[in-house]
Amino acid sequence: MLKNNRNIFYLVLLLTLIQVFFFATAHYLGVGRTIVNVDYFFILVMSLVVSRLISYVAMVFFLLVDLFMLVVQILPFTRATEFLYFMTRLEYVNHQYIFMFLAVMLFCLVSSMFFIRVVNKVEKLQKLIIFNIFIFAFYILGYINNADSTDNRFYRVASVPTVDSVFLYAYDYRTAGFVSTSQLKDQQFQISLDERSFCENVGCDIFNNDTKILFILNESWGEYKNSYINKNLLKNISANYKIKKSYSSFRGVTVAAELKELCGLSTNSFYLKNASSEALSDCFPNKINNHDWKVVSYHGAGSTMYDRYYWYEKVGFDESYFYDNYPWKKRCYSFPGACDEEISNKIVSDIKEAKSGFFYWLTLNTHHNYNLKDLQRDVPSCFELGVSNNEVCRNTKLQHQFFLILESMLSKLQEENLIVYVLGDHVPPVTNTEDKEKYFHIGRVPWVKIDLSK
DSSP, X not given: OHHHHHHHHHHHHHHHHHHHHHHHHHHHXXXXXXXXXXXXXXXXXXXXXXXXXXXXXXXXXXXXHHHHHHHTTTSOOSSHHHHHHHHTTGGGSOHHHHHHHHHHHHHHHHHHHHHHHHHTTSOHHHHHHHHHHHHHHHHHHHHHTOOOOTTOBTTBOOOOOSEEOHHHHHHHHHSSHHHHHTTOOOOOEEEOOSOOHHHHHTOSOOOOTTOEEXXXXXXXXXXXXXXXXXXXXXXXXXXXSEEEEEEXXXXXXXHHHHHHHHHSEEESOXXXXXXXXXXXXXXXXXXXXXXXXXXXXXXXXXXXXXXXXXXXXXXXXXXEEOTTSSOOSOOBTTTXXXXXXXXXXXXXXXXXXXXXXXXXXXXXXXOTTOOGGGOOSOOOOHHHHTOOOHHHHHHHHHHHHHHHHHHHHHHHSTTSOEEEEEEEOSOOOOSSHHHHHHHBOTTEEEEEEEEOOO
C-alpha cells in the first residue's frame, strides 16, 4: 500500500513538473502557453487500454507538440519543410534559444520515460480517480478564468484559458486561415488593377548611376481621419526635410501590397514558393538589376513567411536580410522577428557603402497585435492624440516610434543622393470594426516622399 501511494505521489509530481517546466520556459522566452495543458492527463486513460509502447509514443508526441508551440512563436513556419530549412540556419539563431530548445528536448525524453514507468505501476482505478479529479478541477478553473483571445494566431499565443489543450490549439490554428491557404498551389498572376503608388510618385524608370532609393512598405500604417495625428507622426520630418505626402487607394494583405508595388501583379494564391521567374521577370528590382544597381531587401520576419526566401530572389533582389539569415541581437514581439530599429542601422550602413541602389524595407514591429514590448522610445500618449481604442492606441504609439526611427535614419543619410518613399501596406487591423471605421479611412493608405537628392 505504501509503495502504491509512493507511485501515486510520483505520478502527480511528474504531471506537475511537466506543466511548471513548459510554462516557465514559455515565460522565460516571452511567448504564450496555457498554464495547464490537459493533453498529458489523457495518457492516464490511454494507459488503461493500450500497450506501454503506445503510451510512451503518445507521451513523447504531446511533449513535442508542447515544444513545437514554443518554437513556432519564435521562428514561425507554415510547412514542415520550412522547419527543416530553419535547421540549416542555426548559426543565425540566438544561442540562448538553441540551448533552451535542447534542454526542453532532453526534458521531454527523460520525463516521458519516467512518466510511463510510473503510470504502469499505478492501479487502473487510481488512474481513473486521479484523471477525473484533475479534469474536474481544471474544468472549473478553466471556466472561471476563460480568457480566449481573438489575437491568437498560429504564431502567437496571446491569451488562452488557464486550462487548455495545446494539441487542439495547434490543430485549430494550423488547419485554418493563412496556414491552410498557404498550401494552395494552383497559382495564377494577373496585372494588378490597383495603383502602383511607388511607380506613380517616385518612378519605375530611374536608373541614374549615382541615385539611391529607399522604399519602405510600412506595416499597418493607415490614414487617420483625425488629421492632427497624421501631421503629428510626420511633424519633425516635415520641419526638416523636403517632402510630399498624400494617400493611395488599396485593400488587401501585406504580400498583395508587395506584389502590386514591386511587380504590378496580383495573384489568386499566396503559395509563392513555386512562382516562376518568368512571371516575375518584369518586377522593378529586376529592371534595376539590369543597370548595375545594388538591389537589397530587408524584412524582420522569418524568410519562409509568404515564401519570401524564394520569390524575393526571383523579383530581382541580389541580397535579402531576414530574421533567420543575419545575426540580429534582439527579438521583437508584435510579430516574431528582428527589431526595426536594429534593421534600420543595417540599412543606413548599406546605403552609405553603395554608389547607387534600390533598398526595399518591409517593416515589422507595427504588425497586429501591436505589442508594446516593442516600444522602446518616448512617444505621445494616446490621451494627447485623442485615441481611446486600445488597439488603435498601441498601433499609433508604434507608428510614432517608427517615424522617430526614420527621422534618425534621415539625419545619418543627409549627405546621400537619396529618395525615401514610405507607403502603408494596408489599413491597420482592428478587432472592433466600428472603431476601425471611426479612426481610419477604409481602403486608403498614406504615403510620404522625402527627397534628399542633390
